[in-house]
Amino acid sequence: MSQKQVKFSIVHIDPLAQGVSKMTNKVNFVSNTLAGETGTCLTYKENKKVMFSFLKSSKDLDNISKDRIDPLCPHYFQCGGCSYLHTNYETEMNLKKDALLWNFKNIKIPEVSIIKSEERFNYRNRIQLHFNNKENSFGYKGYDNNIINIDNCIIASKNIQNKINDAKEIIYSEGGGKGHLELFEKNNKVELNINSKYSAGGFTQVNPKMNIKLKNYIKNYFKNISTSTIIDLFGGNGNISEIFEYNQRTVIDIFENKQQSDENSSFVNMNLYNEDNLKNLVAKYASISTDLLFIDPPRSGFKELNILLNEISPSYFVYISCNNSTMARDLSQLPTNFKITDISIFDFFPGTHHFETVVIMKKLEN
Numbered sequence: 001m002s003q004k005q006v007k008f009s010i011v012h013i014d015p016l017a018q019g020v021s022k023m024t025n026k027v028n029f030v031s032n033t034l035a036g037e038t039g040t041c042l043t044y045k046e047n048k049k050v051m052f053s054f055l056k057s058s059k060d061l062d063n064i065s066k067d068r069i070d071p072l073c074p075h076y077f078q079c080g081g082c083s084y085l086h087t088n089y090e091t092e093m094n095l096k097k098d099a100l101l102w103n104f105k106n107i108k109i110p111e112v113s114i115i116k117s118e119e120r121f122n123y124r125n126r127i128q129l130h131f132n133n134k135e136n137s138f139g140y141k142g143y144d145n146n147i148i149n150i151d152n153c154i155i156a157s158k159n160i161q162n163k164i165n166d167a168k169e170i171i172y173s174e175g176g177g178k179g180h181l182e183l184f185e186k187n188n189k190v191e192l193n194i195n196s197k198y199s200a201g202g203f204t205q206v207n208p209k210m211n212i213k214l215k216n217y218i219k220n221y222f223k224n225i226s227t228s229t230i231i232d233l234f235g236g237n238g239n240i241s242e243i244f245e246y247n248q249r250t251v252i253d254i255f256e257n258k259q260q261s262d263e264n265s266s267f268v269n270m271n272l273y274n275e276d277n278l279k280n281l282v283a284k285y286a287s288i289s290t291d292l293l294f295i296d297p298p299r300s301g302f303k304e305l306n307i308l309l310n311e312i313s314p315s316y317f318v319y320i321s322c323n324n325s326t327m328a329r330d331l332s333q334l335p336t337n338f339k340i341t342d343i344s345i346f347d348f349f350p351g352t353h354h355f356e357t358v359v360i361m362k363k364l365e366n
Helices: 089-103 164-174 208-221 275-285 305-312 324-331
Strands: 004-013 019-021 027-031 038-046 050-054 061-063 112-115 126-132 137-141 147-149 178-186 189-194 229-233 248-253 265-269 292-295 316-321 338-346 356-363
Touching (some): 004 027, 004 050, 027 038, 089 112, 089 324, 126 147, 208 356, 292 305, 324 356
Parallel strands (some): 027 050, 229 248, 229 292, 248 265, 292 316
Antiparallel strands (some): 004 019, 004 038, 019 027, 126 137, 126 178, 178 189, 316 356, 338 356
């Protein structure tokens, strides 16, 4: 649809970092805004009940929040990749906690811990950009799904930032075509993959420093708890479970594992969303005493969680997710003999509305 100007008045910020306005007969979700702000936005999508809009510039505001700042990124108002660069980091983290509490409103949880990132910029070791040589465009997708031309991305690592223009030259020199590319930093070197699957260079967490914080946090929690037998689902190369002392560890993921199985660790390629695979997994481990079960699924979550816990029944269970909405859905079916003992926000993705949530659960004694 063609963009149109609409007046707005923001009541609150939703879990996706969108301001909610109810000035018309349709609820309007407005990006780049804060609670209490009013002004004029551009609508880019709507249906019979709702519309989606974005603030094109802070100059279009009539009333400005005290928490608003000027974003450092020159592409911020058009790009849509980041969500909170128009406010300070403290406000960003408060809004992320509000988002978690909203999604978990029907689940009993302890006090939420917040582990902040030391860096708000230059942290990502992987970015994905789009290109269309016919239109001479190279960058991120904007609100209207067109490509916003960029020459830099300030949340990417410095090494990746230094390679963006080189990647652009490679794309343009090939001529014709459209698609996407991935810049991926590994061991201080940047790789370029064109029109390959996501994480073609191997899956790793995009924020290495926060990944260390997460591993240390979990290791400290279990320092006096037996971790002899571990099952690590959607575990990649065993990033989290590798920190423990164990006699037997099984790591399962659909991605090809770079690690080799050995006497104490087994790496298995398996699609856990396949019903037959799940049945075989449950049948194999239901009779084995499991100390610790990890699950770190994609954003879609894992609806079969209750089946898994009822059959395998580990002493402790750790659920890690970058989508606390589907996580809350899955945990709403948590078996009654499991109790949430710890819940934490790890800000792996500063500036965006995304974050990692870590929930630790303990099996209760009969």
